[in-house]
Amino acid sequence: MNNFSFYSPTYFAFGRDAENQAGALVKRFGGSKVLLHYGGGSVVRSGLLDRVKAALKAEGLDWVELGGVKPNPRSGLVYRGIELCRRKGVDFVLAVGGGSTIDSSKAIAAGVVYDGDFWDFYSGKYIEKALPVGTILTIAAASSEGSPDSVITNENGMFKRGATGDAIRPRFSILNPALTQTLSAYQTACGITDIMAHLYERYLTNTAEVEVTDRMIEALLLTMVHEGPRVIENPNNYDARANIMWAGMMAHNNACGVGRSQDWNSHNIEHELSALYDCAHGAGLAVTMPAVFSYVMAHDVMRFAQVAVRVWGCQMDFAHPEVTARAGIEALRRFLISIGMPKNFAELGAKEADIPKLVDVLCNGDGRPGSISGFVTLSEADCAAIYRLML
């Protein structure tokens, strides 16, 4: 196990009606003038935004609003948010929505107190300072509610990049599973896939002797395998949604990723798909993961056999561990299809003819060295082969 530090100071208020605590929590964590940041009309139509405003008003807090966050949130709205916050003297950013809204909020919070272009953070600069951020989560997926990370799509070239820093960890996050009951089955399945991807990205490690984090990742994967089909069958299953929501947070606050190298190749390979085709990140991951895992399996057959046995219930083939390893990848692929995810480029709306362009942006965009690195290092040829496995 490697040396590490771990810091997850977010206060989580979890359960029915938790959004009514929004005002008290903004106050507790030092806010007085709030940017209320959200996406489309669903938080308006559902009445959630009104309940949040009532909670802010009850505490005597002032706010300005900025809606319009899109899935795969864009740099343009971030610039507008930064300008708005500066003009209005905002001192707290409250995200009401899913990962896109939270990531956009984090970008704004970091940009407001930074003299340069906020995109510097998405080109590798660590975020040292930001306005405090709070979240009211409406989708269990990106797990940005407990993470120090944010992903934004640059409209100048349509590439997605991530930024990180303890300063953008939410001071509080409100998790009410009932708020996710109005999601479509497709959106729900995309969230489940994203959470499972966060787990696999940590599972694929080159660090030895990581029993505790291996076991925790497996525990959270087992939870998703159990609760995923239940919630797809019955969208109103509060308990299944509650288990998924807490698993999603635990999957990505890094408690189970500490002390070990991680992968993130699947996320990087997918990011180019959702940036180019504007497909849902989870849907892209459902197509990407089995392709990547099949391609890199030989790098550590026993690791893939381990997850196959412990999570997917495969019988270990002691004479041919690669058979078990492959069975585990196939079980993942079938599971994702069973919850309604696409299985190939066509179903995703992606095109074979775009592969050279995808590979080029992936491996060379924004200063990358002609390859991507994680569990294994993948050259342009490797990445092209992986995209072709998705056809």
Place this chain on the structure above:
Amino acid sequence: MNNFSFYSPTYFAFGRDAENQAGALVKRFGGSKVLLHYGGGSVVRSGLLDRVKAALKAEGLDWVELGGVKPNPRSGLVYRGIELCRRKGVDFVLAVGGGSTIDSSKAIAAGVVYDGDFWDFYSGKYIEKALPVGTILTIAAASSEGSPDSVITNENGMFKRGATGDAIRPRFSILNPALTQTLSAYQTACGITDIMAHLYERYLTNTAEVEVTDRMIEALLLTMVHEGPRVIENPNNYDARANIMWAGMMAHNNACGVGRSQDWNSHNIEHELSALYDCAHGAGLAVTMPAVFSYVMAHDVMRFAQVAVRVWGCQMDFAHPEVTARAGIEALRRFLISIGMPKNFAELGAKEADIPKLVDVLCNGDGRPGSISGFVTLSEADCAAIYRLML
């Protein structure tokens, strides 16, 4: 799943040589005049205390020392510590040691800023305010390094009681697994037992639909079952100690106990043993847990069967689930004996003749209502029967 809040703002510095960060971390979390609190001579002999002092000195920090913490830490030293901190103007309490030292530090930190008797907190008053606390952990066991809890033995009657409050959560905790390599096999096994007890106390719940926390608890138990024998066989196995240390923290910061009722009957029943006989808490738990679990098994046979199958690898007897449930308890008992723990009253130094006295303090001491409550409510007769199972 029940509604809950979760807040674990402790900064963890984990790995080799992490104690050298002590000065920088005290400074980061606002300390200038430190109480250096520790136990016996081992932190002196090992050179750890000198390294910590050097780290404080390098940051220009001032300190006063208070050693002498004993296992099952006593109220007397807490009163002395409170008086010392007030007299010297201490603003930060740094614990160097195991759970006893950390719990004593928390009690002092809460007492310094409280007008009444600090024992009020150990009689049920929630701790709202305390000096900031930091820890440098030398034993993986009590997991007080990441918890809002403290247990102190009142010398006036020799009973152990717990107190709690977010204010006594450590601001930082330094976890260097190498510091635990000098522990005896017996101390190490006591720690392993205590960690497993923290997991079982959360596992035994009356709340339905808690898949995610069930799976996480099982993951941490599986880690202990795998790593425990490795570290008993080779005390210098750094990686096994690292996995145990992180599992111990995760077992007790409550990330896997949220949203569910918990038990804590085994801890309460054991506390009277270590208070009266001054035996190690972990050793007492090793004798207590199998007795309690056998006694309450009928309350939820399927829960005991689940842990038997998922953690202990027992075959499920679908016609007779109680056979599987019992096999899991027996597997736990044998495991604890295999790592060197006592198996009955005699090996613990406890006496049958004391049972009435143990039961009386347990069920009636300090204002209790003639019973204890958790997974099940246990009357005086129940508790007497459980102590007799340990003979």
